[in-house]
Amino acid sequence: MTEDVIILSIETSCDETACSIVRNGNDILSNVVISQIESHKRFGGVVPEVASRHHVESITMVIEETMAQADLKPADLTAVAVTEGPGLIGALLVGINAAKAFSFAHDLPLIPVHHIAGHIYANQLEEELKFPLVALIVSGGHTELIYMKDHLSFEVMGETRDDAVGESYDKVARVIGLPYPGGPYIDRLSSEGEDTFNFPRPYLEPGSYDFSFSGLKSSVINTLHNYKQKDIEVNTADVAQSFQQSVVDVLTKKTMDAVAGCDVNQLIVAGGVAANKGLRSKFEELCDVKNIQLSIPALKYCTDNAAMIGAAAYHLYKKKHFAALDLNGRNYIDIEEIAY
Amino acid sequence: MISLLIDTSNRPLSIALNRDDALIAEINATVKKTHSGTIMDYVDKLFKIADIDKKKIDRIIVARGPGSYTGVRIGVTAAKTLAFSLGVELYSVSSLFVIAASTGREGIFAPVFDGRRGNVFGAVYQIKEDCYEILVEPQYMSFDALKGKLKSFNSPEVLLDRDEKFSAGAGEFTHTVPRITAVEKYRAALKSEGVHQLVPEYLRVSEAERNWLEKNRL
Incomplete structure (x- = not known):
């Protein structure tokens, strides 16, 4: 019998202070997330300095709670994993230094994990990954289409050239008077509206899997501005539905094109925006027709969490991909860099 | 009593191991490197230089600020997590007092x-x-x-x-640059802290909060 690999992982790349213990890459022994969202709401978005301050306030408590929930001692652990990047640098540094101090104190190997790899591996907490696969990662900070032919092999097919999709949701939500974070509010409101505005679908040049949502966002803002000047009342539910339809059309079209071109066994959609009902149902419909296995992790593993970092770290542990104590945070890391 | 002392409040880094207030080993640097990359690496080296087992220390003393927000946060995060992990007492000292004491x-x-x-x-x-x-x-x-x-x-x-x-x-x-080994004999300057409760002493709210407070002043 092979020995269990029990990894404590820490994730602080944005506005969640998270820690988790995962056994053998898929068995969650504990999973603690402290969200700062209530604090950032007043600013209408995540403020990096405020996020960093909250992380340092709660980091040791979160680790202690994670150990207590799993009912484990440090001696039971195999390794410590931490999100190395990408993310808000000041926020990342809190998690990284806590992870380094913990690994030093307990003589545990330290595993640096790419945040996007974590989002993809979140799926492993519920079912095995089936290669080759295509993953669409959509969140407040990321919009990426990734091809994986095997574990830890990442090929970026496309990514955003400007705003992340979640960011566009936040900005559109603000102009139609919805609270932060915009995604869930627009999603909810859109179900009461119709696509009457027919906003542009930014497909970019033919064959490109890149994304660009800032033009769409501007189009929404300009349209609303015009209506306001002409004193015409707009139905915000129609705006929400029209915007969402454009986003969903572009995300699903590009993703399905990518899937069709790669002969894959699985499509993974993850990240906070994967919780979007409009996006989920469109993917479900399309994958059903094309007979493609669609996997969308449960909401709590779609938004930022540390269990997903532990899931990815399991494979890095097996490859002995360890960092020394001079590990530093990086606000941008090319995911292809860590491929084997 | 063996203490580990940490100051990363500004560009310089100063860490030390003291026994009964007296220096065993210290690393002081003004090299332009990020504390995030160096601090735990240097703490590891410090224990090796001093030939002391990390499990043998009795307490940690950290410069709590003011200073560079990020710098202070890194020192405080490392100190908190070390104190929590090693199960030792945690103390803080003003980063400004570290400078005054460093004159000797x-x-x-x-x-x-x-x-x-x-x-x-x-x-x-x-x-x-x-x-x-x-x-x-x-x-x-x-x-x-x-x-x-x-x-x-x-x-x-x-x-x-x-x-x-x-x-x-x-x-x-x-x-003057910090030599945190010098602070320990000034007992009154050392503040006993709860590991979970310790936060940096920024002495300023963040810019975003300042603007928000201004806008929402009643």
Whole structure:
């Protein structure tokens, strides 16, 4: 019998202070997330300095709670994993230094994990990954289409050239008077509206899997501005539905094109925006027709969490991909860099 | 009693292991490297130089600020997590007092860190052999205001790291960088902290919060 690999992982790349213990890459022994969202709401978005301050306030408590929930001692652990990047640098540094101090104190190997790899591996907490696969990662900070032919092999097919999709949701939500974070509010409101505005679908040049949502966002803002000047009342539910339809059309079209071109066994959609009902149902419909296995992790593993970092770290542990104590945070890391 | 001391409040890094207030080993650097990359690596090296098992320390003393927000946060995060993981006591000390104590001399000292646009994070201390007095509490103020306060003291010395940027026009000062080994004998300067409760002493709310408070003032 092979020995269990029990990894404590820490994730602080944005506005969640998270820690988790995962056994053998898929068995969650504990999973603690402290969200700062209530604090950032007043600013209408995540403020990096405020996020960093909250992380340092709660980091040791979160680790202690994670150990207590799993009912484990440090001696039971195999390794410590931490999100190395990408993310808000000041926020990342809190998690990284806590992870380094913990690994030093307990003589545990330290595993640096790419945040996007974590989002993809979140799926492993519920079912095995089936290669080759295509993953669409959509969140407040990321919009990426990734091809994986095997574990830890990442090929970026496309990514955003400007705003992340979640960011566009936040900005559109603000102009139609919805609270932060915009995604869930627009999603909810859109179900009461119709696509009457027919906003542009930014497909970019033919064959490109890149994304660009800032033009769409501007189009929404300009349209609303015009209506306001002409004193015409707009139905915000129609705006929400029209915007969402454009986003969903572009995300699903590009993703399905990518899937069709790669002969894959699985499509993974993850990240906070994967919780979007409009996006989920469109993917479900399309994958059903094309007979493609669609996997969308449960909401709590779609938004930022540390269990997903532990899931990815399991494979890095097996490859002995360890960092020394001079590990530093990086606000941008090319995911292809860590491929084997 | 063995203590690990940590200061990463500004550009310099200062860490030390003391036994009964006296130095066993220290690493002080003004090299331009990020504390995030170096601090735990250097702490590891420090234990090796001192030939001491990390499990043998009794307490950790960390400079809690003011200073660079990120710098202070890294020192405090490392200290908190180490104290939590090793199960040892945690103490904090003002980063400004670290500078005053680092002179190793007696006198009236006004350590200052840049606070941008002519402002400073500063304090005034009178240091004697084994004791000290706070003449002006650590605070964020204009450098002119601090200089005004200094007029009432007998030959005060402004302490500043000449390699840090300083927006106020320093005038006469003594170049001083931190040697945190020096603080431990000043018992009253060490504040006992709860591991989970310790947060940096920024002495300023963040810019975003400042703007928000301004806009939402009743």
